[in-house]
Amino acid sequence: MKIQAVKGTRDFYPPQMAVRNYIVDGWKKASLRNGFEEYDGPVFEYLKMYQIKSGDEIASQLFSFTDRGGRDMAIRPEITPTLARMVNQQINALRRPIKWFSVPRLCRAERPQKGRLREFFQWNVDIIDVEDVLADAEVIFTAVDYLRSTGLTSGDIVVRISSRRMLAALLKSAGLAIDQLDGVYAVLDKKAKLPDEAFEAMLKERIGDDAVRHRVGELMAAETIDDVRNAAHLDEEGDAAISDLRRVFDLLSLMGVGDYISFDIGVVRGLAYYTGIVFEIYDRAATLRAVCGGGRYDNLLRDFGGPPVTATGFGMGDAVLEILLREKGMLKDEMLSTRQIDYYVAIVSDEFVNRAVELAFEMRRTGVCAEFSYKSAGLKKQMKQAQMLNARYAVIVGEELAENRLTVKNMETGQQQLVTVDEFIGSVGGKGGR
Amino acid sequence: MKIQAVKGTRDFYPPQMAVRNYIVDGWKKASLRNGFEEYDGPVFEYLKMYQIKSGDEIASQLFSFTDRGGRDMAIRPEITPTLARMVNQQINALRRPIKWFSVPRLCRAERPQKGRLREFFQWNVDIIDVEDVLADAEVIFTAVDYLRSTGLTSGDIVVRISSRRMLAALLKSAGLAIDQLDGVYAVLDKKAKLPDEAFEAMLKERIGDDAVRHRVGELMAAETIDDVRNAAHLDEEGDAAISDLRRVFDLLSLMGVGDYISFDIGVVRGLAYYTGIVFEIYDRAATLRAVCGGGRYDNLLRDFGGPPVTATGFGMGDAVLEILLREKGMLKDEMLSTRQIDYYVAIVSDEFVNRAVELAFEMRRTGVCAEFSYKSAGLKKQMKQAQMLNARYAVIVGEELAENRLTVKNMETGQQQLVTVDEFIGSVGGKGGR
Numbered sequence A, B: 001m002k003i004q005a006v007k008g009t010r011d012f013y014p015p016q017m018a019v020r021n022y023i024v025d026g027w028k029k030a031s032l033r034n035g036f037e038e039y040d041g042p043v044f045e046y047l048k049m050y051q052i053k054s055g056d057e058i059a060s061q062l063f064s065f066t067d068r069g070g071r072d073m074a075i076r077p078e079i080t081p082t083l084a085r086m087v088n089q090q091i092n093a094l095r096r097p098i099k100w101f102s103v104p105r106l107c108r109a110e111r112p113q114k115g116r117l118r119e120f121f122q123w124n125v126d127i128i129d130v131e132d133v134l135a136d137a138e139v140i141f142t143a144v145d146y147l148r149s150t151g152l153t154s155g156d157i158v159v160r161i162s163s164r165r166m167l168a169a170l171l172k173s174a175g176l177a178i179d180q181l182d183g184v185y186a187v188l189d190k191k192a193k194l195p196d197e198a199f200e201a202m203l204k205e206r207i208g209d210d211a212v213r214h215r216v217g218e219l220m221a222a223e224t225i226d227d228v229r230n231a232a233h234l235d236e237e238g239d240a241a242i243s244d245l246r247r248v249f250d251l252l253s254l255m256g257v258g259d260y261i262s263f264d265i266g267v268v269r270g271l272a273y274y275t276g277i278v279f280e281i282y283d284r285a286a287t288l289r290a291v292c293g294g295g296r297y298d299n300l301l302r303d304f305g306g307p308p309v310t311a312t313g314f315g316m317g318d319a320v321l322e323i324l325l326r327e328k329g330m331l332k333d334e335m336l337s338t339r340q341i342d343y344y345v346a347i348v349s350d351e352f353v354n355r356a357v358e359l360a361f362e363m364r365r366t367g368v369c370a371e372f373s374y375k376s377a378g379l380k381k382q383m384k385q386a387q388m389l390n391a392r393y394a395v396i397v398g399e400e401l402a403e404n405r406l407t408v409k410n411m412e413t414g415q416q417q418l419v420t421v422d423e424f425i426g427s428v429g430g431k432g433g434r
Helices: A014-033 A047-054 A056-061 A080-089 A134-149 A164-173 A178-189 A196-206 A210-219 A225-231 A236-254 A318-327 A350-365 A379-388 A399-403 A421-431 B014-033 B047-054 B056-061 B080-089 B134-149 B164-173 B178-189 B196-206 B210-219 B225-231 B236-254 B318-327 B350-365 B379-388 B399-403 B421-431
Strands: A044-046 A064-066 A072-075 A098-102 A105-107 A119-128 A157-163 A261-263 A277-283 A292-296 A311-317 A343-347 A370-372 A393-397 A405-410 A416-420 B044-046 B064-066 B072-075 B098-102 B105-107 B119-128 B157-163 B261-263 B277-283 B292-296 B311-317 B343-347 B370-372 B393-397 B405-410 B416-420
Touching: A014 A098, A014 A119, A014 A134, A014 A318, A044 A047, A044 A080, A047 A056, A047 A072, A047 A080, A064 B064, A080 A098, A080 A119, A080 A311, A119 A134, A119 A318, A134 A157, A134 A236, A134 A277, A134 A292, A134 A311, A134 B350, A157 A164, A157 A236, A164 A178, A164 A210, A164 A236, A178 A196, A196 A210, A210 A225, A225 A236, A236 A261, A236 A277, A236 B350, A277 A311, A311 A318, A343 A350, A343 A379, A350 A370, A350 A393, A350 A421, A350 B134, A350 B236, A379 A393, A399 A405, A405 A421, A416 A421, B014 B098, B014 B119, B014 B134, B014 B318, B044 B047, B044 B080, B047 B056, B047 B072, B047 B080, B080 B098, B080 B119, B080 B311, B119 B134, B119 B318, B134 B157, B134 B236, B134 B277, B134 B292, B134 B311, B157 B164, B157 B236, B164 B178, B164 B210, B164 B236, B178 B196, B196 B210, B210 B225, B225 B236, B236 B261, B236 B277, B277 B311, B311 B318, B343 B350, B343 B379, B350 B370, B350 B393, B350 B421, B379 B393, B399 B405, B405 B421, B416 B421
Parallel strands: A157 A261, A343 A370, A343 A393, B157 B261, B343 B370, B343 B393
Antiparallel strands: A044 A072, A064 A072, A098 A119, A105 A119, A119 A311, A157 A277, A277 A292, A292 A311, A393 A405, A405 A416, B044 B072, B064 B072, B098 B119, B105 B119, B119 B311, B157 B277, B277 B292, B292 B311, B393 B405, B405 B416
């Protein structure tokens, strides 16, 4: 019976696995050098946990199931709710500020399309309990620090930054009521993805008053922070938001990544839970979805039953990132090897097979990778296999074994050397090793 | 609203994550030095795929759900079916023999108990298309190679080895029909876990004939391979199975792990799909469940619609392993650090905060980990924090900055040095680095 994989999932054959490992290892290294500790949660949780953060409609966007006790569960579509749950559970025992990262595998019941899969990996970086926007700048730096490490430059990518807090003040100045804001954020967030007409229609649903809607349109045309300041008379909250936003730009310049950032009032983030700085990272040509998005969410821990502790962070998925890296020539399959054999043990005839096995496994026990042929084969065929496996050296076991000697061949230079078995074994630990 | 984690799942706070990384990294290193390449599949697949290998009853042991198209899916309870599917799909393009490993996260709808969780990690190692039992010996070696690398000795653990093929011949010699075998394997596999009476009752259900059942009991009392040979007159198939089994013991001795292995006719493995060598690894005192189990399964790829290609491999879960490592003193929380800060940048007063941020991030951009205080704090408090974070050096930014100088303190020795900023930055790349 032939079975297929589910559409929107991926099979990681060794070459694809090497790509995934390359991406995940880069994420982990960038996290560690920026002082974050790794955590993870379960791959499934109670469904209601996701509904607290994202509303009931999230249920149609995730894979849910019922356990034998009749409880509703879901495969995690994101890890932030888990983070909030875990931090709340141990809030008094954890050293603060909390700087954590994770690389969860996430699943969403979406229609698969370019850069959007039903399961993917997402790098999550969060700082909890730092009120100062220094933390926002630091998580943005961390995302850029990783992207730079892959070879991407400020000519390839841009971090578009805005402030949800500033936007709230701005929308209030235009005449919107507080309870209209969440609905309007969700629409504004879709502007770039929708045809103008569809966007206008959706916005009209949320803002019935033509004058207010027109005013919102004018305000959202601001290109600089100064434009924002000149366009509206903001309240104290709005002024504070603007000075925080300016400080983020100053800090990121100080951190040495000023050329990667720009202000963009159109970066809104759809979810209701953001409260301050928000940002998204795009390819400069803006032909792909955002490669990364995040911001400040100061109320989530409290919404999850914990104390009012502030938080900021981001998520970066592997799917769009891989497309971007390939487009920019920063990721080529031939860059990545799936294995590196140190020694290939070849035999001149079958009588030496036991000695070859003994040697190969003696080498492995010292930590180097040794291979051999599983089938009887001529020496020429074995040497070809050694080459195919990318072995660094071939060890040839033959008649010289009677005098306790082996031939060692450097597969790159072709140089051969006759050495005693003891010399050889003694030298192996140092030569290989990973 | 307070939310709990689902019972039988685990939260990996940084200390638990460090344990998981320690185990998984060890698995990966042992795989690579033994010449295996990493692969992975999707975290959910069509439910029917699992039923092909393990029968319909598996549905109650896994988490299944229906997608919006009405298709039955399941979170993977094991990865071998995925392996068979993936190999079949690319069988003509893959270099053979195929030596692959994976560290999948698996979920099972079990009642949580010691060493058995609803989600866990399992190391899977498989060799495909090597008929010779050299492959069986190699996967057993690989499991032992990993366990040895953790510090476990042959006094701590034992690999119990038998042969399903030999057992089939033995049971046939006792008078069992071929179609009785799968049912009898499932019962014999439970012997050690059941009270004698319950075991006898179950066996009686499968083998109604008292004389045959008695004979099976006698045969299963064999303590050595010679006992088996002496107790029954086997057919050709049985003789071949015994000589394969002897060869596995010889090969493992040749490979240098002879002291870890012993023959055990009681190792049966419950699943129908095993066809040859089978094995399980236990703690010597046998107080825990098996830490590892596997064997040869030559028919699975064909059962999945592929060509008749042979296979052998094993799975090792992280839950029992962690208990074993802790019991034997091979795993202590204090062995593992969740992060290592290279430099802590401290400031003598708030006027230097920008310069400290600039310095810290300049260091991070060179690949070393630098931290600083997020809040105004006295120098003493900052140095205490540097200590708490396990920083190797503290950099103190103060008045000397006017002369372009910094104080660098070695946190271990307490030695302080005044250096120029340029000297310091120049030296950083080499000192840290991971």
